Every structure is written in structure tokens, then in C-alpha cells.
Amino acid sequence: MMKNYSGGSLLNNGQTPNHIRERNGRKCTSGGGGLLRVSLRGYGFCMGALFVFCFGSLFYQLNGGPPQILLDIRQYLGMRGKYLWSVRMGGRRPYSPKDRLARHLGSCPHTRKANKGDSTFQDDHQSFATRVLTFPSQVVYNRVGKCGSRTVVMLLKLLAERHHFNLVSSEIHNKTRLSKHEQITLMTQITSIPEPFLYTRHVHFLNFTSFKIEQPVYLNIIRDPINRFLSNYFFRRFGDFRGEQYHLKRTPNMKDEERYLDINVCILENYAECSNPRIFYIIPYFCGQHPKCREPGVWALERAKQNVLENYLLVGILEELEDVLLLLERLLPQYFTGALDIYKGPDYMKMGKLTSTVRKYTPTLEALQVLYHRMSYEYEFYNFIRDQFHLMKRKIGLKSQARPPAFTHEFLHELAIGTPEPLEEDEEMDTALEDANSWPIQM
Template identity: 75%
Template sequence: MKNFNSSALHSHSQSTNHIRERNSRKYSLLSVLPLRFSLRGYGVCMATLFLFCFGSLFYQLNGGPPKILLDIRQYLGLCGKNHWSVKVAPSRLFIHKDRVARHLVSCLHDCKRRKGGSTYLDDHGQPAPRVLPFPSQVIYNRVGKCGSRTVVILLRLLAEKHQFNLVSSDIHNKTRLTKHEQVDLMKNISSIPQPFLYTRHVHFLNFTRFKIEQPVYINIIRDPINRFLSNYFFRRFGDWRGEQNHLIRTPGMKDDERYLDINVCILENYPECSNPRVFYIIPYFCGQHPQCREPGVWALERAKQNVLENYLLVGILEELEDVLLLLERLLPHYFTGVLNIYKSPDYRKMGNMTGTVRKQTPTLEALQVLYHHMRYEYEFYNFVRDQFHLTKKKIGLKSVSKPPAYSNDFLRQLALRTPEPLDEDEELETDLEDANSWLVHP
């Protein structure tokens, strides 16, 4: 019994020591782990869990992740590829993203076919497109010597202020294009990231003819005789930025041509001062058709129709401040604040550098002959002016423009004493295709 009890006690002691040793090892292991939770830590964990559950519920109820995450996913690209495209135009480098959304769909379906799994678009559809202000595609096919440089300076300041894409072409002497050139230009214009405003000296382009979405057009014209005189002296003597610019612009012009009296040019019927050279404004609105370059009723009526159907606004330079006010009303995402910029002292310093120098007024006899050649130009100008005034009346715009220094009343009286223009069937000179060619004595 003694031995038995001794053995039992020894066994019990061993068992107790074994349990104590095992527990000590367990607690020493647990002491290494950071499991000391406070009440604050418990609250943070529960709040995180609650936010996760709430976010998951919000995700499902709203059909997917926030739009910003989709935009980031879209522009980063999928499948490890960069899907930006670059096109080089003759005068401008265009970087555009119009194919990113289209490629997003195709790339996702490719990944689905390779992996055999579903995609986000299968469950939720295509991401909603970015909402752009309307219109988001604007073309200003500016007419030469109608204040276009003044407006372009304003547009550069506005583009920086309102974050729209301004593309101003460096091509100034190619207004008429072949069919292939038209298509290329229209495709390049349509590829500019929206919203954009494209400006170039070019005759009206009919996008719908080639199944391309038609942008909105704007433009400004001025009194035809004033425009002609401004162009005549600008080609010879430049503007206030420096009279030496004319030597670069017309290096082949001889001194006897450069200093030719404007009255002699008009009265002796020099090509630069006669039909069809003075038929200049209407083709910008008529279009690229060859008949648009021939002075006549057909080109006039087609130009009027395009103004009514494709132009948001055609203003007149004599009422420029009203034009800017209307543009601010009609295109606020482009022109908000334009009049404040135009009236600012800093802008006045830049704008005053674009005035033509050495400008002279022809005699009454020369003006009569010039008006005789510009009958269709004045009919179009009066039509545009009436439409512009009608738009001001509809919007309720109170005019802030000063009366023009050159009154049109004189021209209305002059028209009564002016003989009818040349018959439309009379042969016109065909070697005067380029409106900016050098002066040639007849």
C-alpha cells in the first residue's frame, strides 16, 4: 500500500507539473501576439465593419462603383495596353481620346473570351458618357480682315479660363479644298477632344455630306468696302505690329505696285480691284462648290441658306460689343466674361496692334465703281445685319455698340445711282483663283 500510494502521488505530481508546463508555454506564446484590445479599438473595428457593409449596400443599390473610379479605370486602359492615338495634321498635332470608350468594350470582351469569365459590362452595362455642354463642337471659319485676329486673341484668353480646346490653324491662304482635303480636315476636326473651338480661314464645310456630325458655326463679317480697303492696305503696309511685316508677306511686290493709288486701281479696273476679286465674303458661307466663287444669285442664296441652317450666330464687326454679348448668352461655356476681357486695359494694348496702317478713303467716283462690283456682297451683308438685329431683339439685348463711323446711308443712296452689275453670263477672268495673289497690271 505504501508503495502504491507513493506511486500514485508521484504520478499525480507529474501530471500536475505537465499541465502547469503546458499552460506556461501557451501563455508565453500568446504573450507574443498583440491581442490586448481596448474599448476604443473594439469601437474602431465595429465602425470599419459597419462602413464596409454600408458601402457594399450602396454599391449594389447604385449599380456599381462611383463614376470617378470608372473614369480612372477607363483612361488607365485595360489588358496592359496604351490605347491613345495621335494624328498629325499639316498645321497641328492632334491627340485625341475618342476611341478609348469604344476600345474599352472590345478589350473587355477579348479578356472575357480568353479567361472565360464574366465582365463588369455584362452585369452593369457601359459606363455613362461624360456630360458635355451643348454645343461642344464649334467652328469659326473666320473671314479675312473682319476682326478675326481680335477675336482669336480673346479666344486664347477664354480657352485658358474655361478649359476648352482651342485649335487655330496656321494655314491662312488655302480657303478652297479638294474633296479629299475636305474629308481629311473634317475628320481631324471631329477628332479634337470636346469641347473644342476650331478656327481657320476656310470656306464653309458641309460635314453631313460625308456622314460626319455637323458642328455649330459662328462668324463675323463687316461692311464689304471697309473690308476691301483694309485688306488692300494691309497687304502693302501691314499693321501697327511693324510695317516691315509687309515685306515678308508680299516679297514679290514691286514698289510701283505697293504704292499704287487706290483710286487708280479701282478706276482703271486692275484685277485686284475688280470682279471677281472683290467677291470675297459670300464664298465663306456658300461653301466649297465651284459655283460659290462666281458672283451671282446662286452663290448668294446658298450662302443665306447656310447662315439660317448652320450658323448659330453671324455678327457684324461694326457692332462687335453686341456680338460678344450675344456669344456670351448663346455659348456661355466658351464666352462667359468675354466683354470684361475685351474692355480691359491689358487687352486694349494687344488689340490696338492689329489695326491696318496708311489706310486711305477712295474718291466718290471710285466708291461708285467699287460698289458696282460689290452688289451681291452688300445684299448678303444687309441680310446678315438684319438677322443679327433680329436675334438681338429676340433675346432682349440692349445695344451697347457705338454707331459705326462709316455710315451705310451713303451706300443706300449710292445704289440708286449705280448701274446694274455685269450680266451673270458675261465671261469672268479665270486666272484669278487665289484671292491673295500679287497685284498684276491688266
């Protein structure tokens, strides 16, 4: 065997180590080119995918709203690890339910300087630092009269037994406007209820934050303003399935000329019951306790809108009650899971059919037109709520069936059949309709 005196033997058909190193160097160079070609291909694929993702994200935001809603829903559905919900959970944790609704309406006058001697009420919309709403184990449903709230409360009684939350339903139906002292007392009572709880009462919006009290989550349901007015007008006179004789005993002070007053005469001849401020009814529930909230106008309208955006998890419309319940199941599952199944059950549907207002009829088109224009602020608010509700439905993935937002003859003709009759409840009695300047008390 021949020896290699340089320190190694000849290998691979006489190739020296230098030859081997040179060949290996060529292979490495060739392999590097291959890796470079693969990297460029992958880079092009990644950039293409990124472009598609960005374009799709932009298209989604332009057609459905900000992706933040997905994070909001994720919080409500309990997907945040240590913030998982439990219906038996007693502690309070912060959450931010509707960041998309944190925007302000730039045109509304929110502040009012107190004049000397103005110590009988507190402005319920003072400016405070940005806050975080409480964990949704505190829910307030300040139900609007004749907007299906009795239907929802009956559902809640069944759901409270199923999901083990505390349902407190006030028996006070005729006092929606409170003095400062009464507001503090009611807020203290509400916040002392063991959590999780849902409190419901006919009461105008209470701003807990203005009294340095932790703000609960609000929800509500409203109805087409004319339909709500008609339901109340005939219910006050003739009641429901319990019979007219029962209602005569319930309203003994109502004279026959008032009880049997034709609604067209009431509207066209401008009776107090069929004109402002008596028909300015829905907006004050969302505007608040400030005396100006009961004065029909832009101020009350804009404050009501802002309160909805800042403090309400959901305001639904009665015309789409099944969708309202479906959204509540998704947003507050620890309270409303199964609500739609109960509502659509045969026993519950039968109960609802027995409780509609009796002797109800639709006024003439002329009277409806007059009433509609008197309720212009109410309809602007109703259309605003309907649009917000449909926006929420689209974000959740439900299809909306929009109704005409503007005044038309066809719209008025549909009023008689446009809203299913809910279970009826007592509205504010006449004794609660005192002058706005007489209700506050001195502290």
C-alpha cells in the same frame, strides 16, 4: 319629460326632425346658389385673363418673333435637367438650337446634277432628311479674312484657359478652297479633337452632313464689304504696327508699281485686284466648297443665305463687336462667359490700338460708288446678315442701332470711321487664287 314615440325626443322648441330636414334643405339650396355665383365670377375672371394673355402673346409674336426662341435660349443656357451643360463633358447629346431658322429660301436653286466625269468635287448641299445639330461641344469658326477674327482668336486663347475647352487654331491662312479628299481629311481632323472644342480656320463652309459626318455648330463675323476691302488692300502693301520694312520682307515679290498703286486708279481703271471675282470674297465663306460659290451671282448668294439659316448659331457684324460678344456669352456661356469684360479691359484695348493698318486712306466718292456697285451681291448678303443679327438682338432684349441699308452718299462718307480697327491677320495669298477648274483632284 315627454317622450317621442316615433323614436326621438322633441328638440329646438318643438320642432320635429322633419322640420329640421326641411330647414337644412333650404340652407343647402341657398349655399348652392352662393357657390354658383362665386364660380361665375371666377369663370369671368379666368376668361378675361385668358383673353389678355392671348392678345399679349399675339402682340409679342407680331413684334418680336416666335416664342420658340425662349426654348432655344433655355436649351443653350443649360436649363433642361439631364441636358445641363458642363465644359468638361465629353459626351454628345442632340439639341435643336435654332428651330426658327429651319425655314428654306424658296427661290434659290439648291441642286446640281453631276455631269459625266464630275468626280472631283462633291455637292455640299445635297438634300438629306431633317437632322438635329450636335450638342454644342463642337464649334467651328470659319473666320473671314479682315473681319476681326484675330481679335476674337486672341480672346479665345484667354477664354480657353479660363473655361477649359480645347481651342485649335489652324496656321493655314491661304487655302480656303479644298478638294473632296482635303475636305474629308479636315473634317476627320476636326471631329477627332477632344470635346468640348472650338476650331478656327480661314476656310469656306464645309458641309459635314454631305459626307455623312455629324455637323458641328458654326459661328462667324463679317464686316462692311468696302471697309474689309480697304483694310486688305493697304495691309497687303504696308502691314501694321510692326513697320513697313517688316512687310517689305514679307511680300518681296510685290513690285513697287503694285505696292504704291493708288487705290482710286486701281478701282476706276478696273485692275484685277479691285474688280470681280477678286472682290467677291465674303459670300464664298458661307456658300461652301462648290465651284459655283466663287462665281458672283444669285446662286452663290442664295446658298450662302440658306447655309446661315440652317447651320450657323450666330453670324455677327464687326461694327457691333461688343454686342456680338454679349450674344455669344448668352448663347455659348461655356465658351464665351467673360469675353466682353476681357475685350473692354485696358490691357486688351491698348493691344488693339497698336495693330491697325498703316497708310490707310479713303478713296474718292466716285471710286467708292463704282466699288459699291461691283460689290452689290456682297452688300445684299451683308444687309441680310445685319438684319438677322438685329433680329436676334431684339429677341435677346438688346437695342439695335440700325444703319442705312441702301446706298447713300452719307453712307459712303461714314465708311472711314464706321468700323473700329480690329487686330489684323493675313488674308489669302495670291498663290491660292488659282482658276476654279484647276483646284479639284481626282479621288
